Amino acid sequence: MEIEEILEHFHPLPPASKAALKACISEARYPKGHTLIRSGRVEKTLYFIRSGIVRAYSDADRGDVTFWFGKEGDVVISMKSYVSGQPGYEHVETLEACDLYQMKAQDLEMLFASDIHIANWGRKLIGQELIKTEERLISMQFKTAQQRYLDLMSATPDLLHRVPLCHIASYLGITQVSLSRIRAEIR
Amino acid sequence: MEIEEILEHFHPLPPASKAALKACISEARYPKGHTLIRSGRVEKTLYFIRSGIVRAYSDADRGDVTFWFGKEGDVVISMKSYVSGQPGYEHVETLEACDLYQMKAQDLEMLFASDIHIANWGRKLIGQELIKTEERLISMQFKTAQQRYLDLMSATPDLLHRVPLCHIASYLGITQVSLSRIRAEIR
DNA sequence: CAAAAAAATTTACAAATGATAAAAAAGCAG
DNA sequence: CTGCTTTTTTATCATTTGTAAATTTTTTTG
Numbered sequence A, B: 001m002e003i004e005e006i007l008e009h010f011h012p013l014p015p016a017s018k019a020a021l022k023a024c025i026s027e028a029r030y031p032k033g034h035t036l037i038r039s040g041r042v043e044k045t046l047y048f049i050r051s052g053i054v055r056a057y058s059d060a061d062r063g064d065v066t067f068w069f070g071k072e073g074d075v076v077i078s079m080k081s082y083v084s085g086q087p088g089y090e091h092v093e094t095l096e097a098c099d100l101y102q103m104k105a106q107d108l109e110m111l112f113a114s115d116i117h118i119a120n121w122g123r124k125l126i127g128q129e130l131i132k133t134e135e136r137l138i139s140m141q142f143k144t145a146q147q148r149y150l151d152l153m154s155a156t157p158d159l160l161h162r163v164p165l166c167h168i169a170s171y172l173g174i175t176q177v178s179l180s181r182i183r184a185e186i187r
Numbered sequence C: 001c002a003a004a005a006a007a008a009t010t011t012a013c014a015a016a017t018g019a020t021a022a023a024a025a026a027g028c029a030g
Numbered sequence D: 001c002t003g004c005t006t007t008t009t010t011a012t013c014a015t016t017t018g019t020a021a022a023t024t025t026t027t028t029t030g
Helices: A003-010 A015-023 A079-084 A105-114 A116-142 A145-155 A165-172 A176-186 B003-010 B015-023 B079-084 B105-114 B116-142 B145-155 B165-172 B176-186
Strands: A026-030 A035-037 A045-051 A054-059 A064-070 A091-094 A098-104 B026-030 B035-037 B045-051 B054-059 B064-070 B091-094 B098-104
Touching: A003 A015, A003 A045, A003 A116, A015 A116, A045 A105, A054 A165, A064 A165, A064 B116, A079 B116, A098 A105, A105 A116, A105 B116, A116 A145, A116 B064, A116 B079, A116 B105, A116 B116, A145 A165, A145 A176, A165 A176, B003 B015, B003 B045, B003 B116, B015 B116, B045 B105, B054 B165, B064 B165, B098 B105, B105 B116, B116 B145, B145 B165, B145 B176, B165 B176
Parallel strands: none
Antiparallel strands: A026 A098, A035 A091, A045 A098, A054 A064, A054 A091, B026 B098, B035 B091, B045 B098, B054 B064, B054 B091
């Protein structure tokens, strides 16, 4: 997915603003298993996914908990770092070799302060992430694990072929054993 | 809580911008049980809570599911409406008589388009909501209902005295009966 | 291709949660 | 205060989910 398409997806941008954004963006390729964002730090870089899949996870008592999958067109960003300037609680790692567009958070901050179109673009970007997160929260609150699995299957069926089930189970808020049971029932 | 304090809490604002915002804000008092936001509509008003408690909920198969409590200093807004301009999925009702500051969404949009400081203020506002939502999602994914209840108690102990337990149970993603059991265990 | 490692499934049992109904407690109107 | 309504708790049983360990399948690596 080309950078123009990704940027415009959040909110239309006048040509000058788009050019200013693009001027700050470079490309990079990372192998599978590479950590893009590490918890406990104030992250200085953000990414747009040109191709590939990543996951965000947090440390829990027993193992880690995947709470987000990013794919083509998504933004990879430590929300906590980005919003509050404080160390984030999430790790983000690539699950496949990924082509990414990358950008310094500080450059983006400068653009936010100087270009109102970019500021509003950033506002929309965060807003869209918020909606997605809120919808997931609600589905966690009143759907069964089986319904959540079926929803995920119909929304992003390719995920199941590209991501280990242990991460999907964790994303659904259940154990891998539970997920196996659900899958067996459906078959 | 005064409006100045609420506005500044999200992000500092230069005096002129603050004044522009304040010029669009009026005050209103609503009784307990009043519906501020109704699902299926594009909401035209947003609120800041001066005093009182509200809850946001969505319709589910069996009854409604509370997914957010708003209290002093919080913003009440249909995120879906606000971000995407599409009809929202949430209702918001007052759980106490509430003193609110209110504002037309359209006035805010105009300010976003014309004042870069307000655009960035709005960006921060949404960002803070996102962090809160994300943290709740993570806690839903890997904490037990009992842990979530204890967390809620320590974070906002007054909520328990001001909100019926049925809403708190729903907010925690469990039934009221389960919540009663948890409360009995702790005692 | 074969061996080793990792991932996924299955099983048995334990713990947590849900559904339902009934009892107890708390809140409210007259 | 009394009676009525609403809220909360308790009890029972069914279902779901978790834990742990063993087994199978898949993937990786030499």
